[in-house]
Amino acid sequence: MDVAREQFSRYGYKRTVIDDIVREVGIAKGTFYLYFKSKDQLLFELARQLHHKVSGVFRELIARDTTVEARLRLVLKMSFQVFEDYPLMAKILAEDPEFRVVARLNQQGSLHSEMDDVMRDFRALLQSGVDNGELREDLDLETLPLALGMLKFLHYYTGLAAMHGVSRSEFVDSIVDLAVRGMLRH
Numbered sequence: 001m002d003v004a005r006e007q008f009s010r011y012g013y014k015r016t017v018i019d020d021i022v023r024e025v026g027i028a029k030g031t032f033y034l035y036f037k038s039k040d041q042l043l044f045e046l047a048r049q050l051h052h053k054v055s056g057v058f059r060e061l062i063a064r065d066t067t068v069e070a071r072l073r074l075v076l077k078m079s080f081q082v083f084e085d086y087p088l089m090a091k092i093l094a095e096d097p098e099f100r101v102v103a104r105l106n107q108q109g110s111l112h113s114e115m116d117d118v119m120r121d122f123r124a125l126l127q128s129g130v131d132n133g134e135l136r137e138d139l140d141l142e143t144l145p146l147a148l149g150m151l152k153f154l155h156y157y158t159g160l161a162a163m164h165g166v167s168r169s170e171f172v173d174s175i176v177d178l179a180v181r182g183m184l185r186h
Contacts, residue, residue, distance in 0.1 A: 001049070004042055009087040012095045013043060040104065043092075050086055054078075055118050062121055068129030069180060075122075076176040079152040094156070119145055126183075135183050144183075151175055 003024050007016045018039055022032050036042045061074045083090040122145045129135035154175055161171040 001046065005046055005088055008043060008046065009091050012091050013039075014095065018042075044104075046088060047092075050089060051114060054082055054086075055114055058118060059121060062125045068125060068132065068134045069184060071125060072129070072180050072183070073176055075125075076148065076151065076179060077172060079149065080155050080172045080175075083152065083155045090155070093153070129183070133185060136185050139183060148179060151179060 004016075004021050007021055007024075016039065018029065018032060021042075022029050036045070057078060058075060061078060062071050064071055064074070123141050126135060126139065126141050126144060130137055130139060130141075155172075158168040158171050162168070166174075
């Protein structure tokens with residue numbers, strides 16, 4: 001799994017070859033196919049493991065005993081950090097702008113169910129912010145988690161921000177601040 005993760009992270013989905021993975025691991029190609037039916041299934045398993053790990057961190061952050069605003073800031077910063085910490089997904093998404101691989105991943109039963117749980121928890125966090133008066137009452141809690149999730153794709157522009165003298169950290173902080181301030185009740 002480690003070798004596959006490294007290969008997918010380095011070469012992307014299209015250029016990763018099972019022959020290279022099994023050669024580096026030192027196993028026969030037939031042995032690989034005892035565990036995985038295809039390259040897709042291997043990638044799905046890597047994505048499932050990553051999603052499970054990230055979901056656990058996400059749940060820890062939203063369960064903290066702080067303000068909803070503070071938890072939202074942590075969660076949004078974490079979503080940017082995921083691409084730094086786990087280049088596999090950044091590489092896959094960069095070469096798949098139409099999200100075909102992501103759509104196939106999302107159709108996997110257990111991953112889809114876990115994603116639904118994460119969205120439910122995130123909506124509950126937002127609802128608690130509305131209920132306690134921290135967040136605006138007019139927020140669309142069905143679409144807002146998706147819109148906030150899309151913000152993480154702005155990480156592709158950190159290089160452009162750096163050309164203007166803005167560090168990655170400053171860029172992320174600015175995006176997070178803009179998003180959170182837009183949700184707060186003023």
